[in-house]
Amino acid sequence: MGIRLISSAVASALAIGVLLLHNTVVFPIAIAAVSMILMFELFRAAGCLRYRLSAGIAFLYGGVLPFLVYFGKSAYRPLAAAIACILLFATYILQHTRMSLFHAIMLVFGTLLIPYSMCCCITMNGMDGIHGIIYVVMALCGAWLADSGAYFVGTFCGRHKLCPKISPKKTVEGFLGGVLTNGILFIAFAAVYSRIMAARGDVFTVHYVTVCLLGMACALIGTVGDLTASLIKRHFQIKDYGNIMPGHGGLLDRFDSVLLVVPFFCAVLQLTPLYSY
Structure with missing residues (x-):
């Protein structure tokens, strides 16, 4: 540990x-x-x-x-x-x-x-001189926080296996908890961020429904990426993709969900704004 x-x-x-x-x-x-x-x-x-x-x-x-x-x-x-x-x-x-x-x-x-x-x-x-890096942070968090939320909810409430032959530790309850957690965390993040920016004189409107749905979608898509990477590892009969991160495995073990979440997040931003003035 x-x-x-x-x-x-x-x-x-x-x-x-x-x-x-x-x-x-x-x-x-x-x-x-x-x-x-x-x-x-x-x-x-x-x-x-x-x-x-x-x-x-x-x-x-x-x-x-x-x-x-x-x-x-x-x-x-x-x-x-x-x-x-x-x-x-x-x-x-x-x-x-x-x-x-x-x-x-x-x-x-x-x-x-x-x-x-x-x-x-x-x-x-x-995309945006003000919010651009925030989009990057939100996209990365959309992939990683859902996994953490799913882990904690699954640990205490998990009863039903999600995909036992691919990832034995994942549960339906953990998956749903991760989706819900991501939506809530995205709302909280946007609320805090908007207030910090308002204190600096930059006032804008947060589209909370879009933010929440995007967070939940990231959790869903991140799970698809995670399970796909696990399935590939099982096919090649390996535990981890590498050991560049001791205790975690390879970089791909941490970025498997990111590879699907980030392009999806980017595509959504090109269709609808999260913040507007």
Whole structure:
């Protein structure tokens, strides 16, 4: 437990430092680093790292994409993704005698999903000069707080297993508790944030219904991401994706729900506001 707490404290300190520097080049550097670590852990679990040329193309794309978004070159994202896919399939053709279709698909899957999802943090940060970083914090909390809420509710009230063959510890009660907790925490966060900003002379309206529903949706989507990652681990017969975070496992073990929640959160923000003046 001590190692787990120390690991969490170090990770939290690093995350806070990056968020405080969200308007500097440190932000895309951190997003690129996280993206490549997540890709590395997934590819290692799937046995894709043996295909060095393909993995190198994937890592290059994951490292470059955050800087395209950060420096306002998002229009090039589809082109970059298309080129990455073409090159990956080209390497599959070159290595078809020793690369299976499964590995080719896993490489394309990880290359397209992970960098895109993580770059949504940069997109949200740039949406609004005032609220941008708050959107990022809310999206990340939407993924992680639901898991904590589900854990505590499930520990004390859990009776019925949610998906016993995939994640034996998850319960229906914990899942529902996580969804409800997320909605309540999102409302509380928005209320406190609006009052802090009002005290600084920045008054705006909070759309509490949207905030609450978004928080609950993040909990639901985060569970899908978590269970999917658990199912993949069971398929590869591994306990964790890595050991970069002692007591927690790999970075992908902590970001599995984030990979679905963040792009969903970003898409919702482009359709409806959480705060308005």
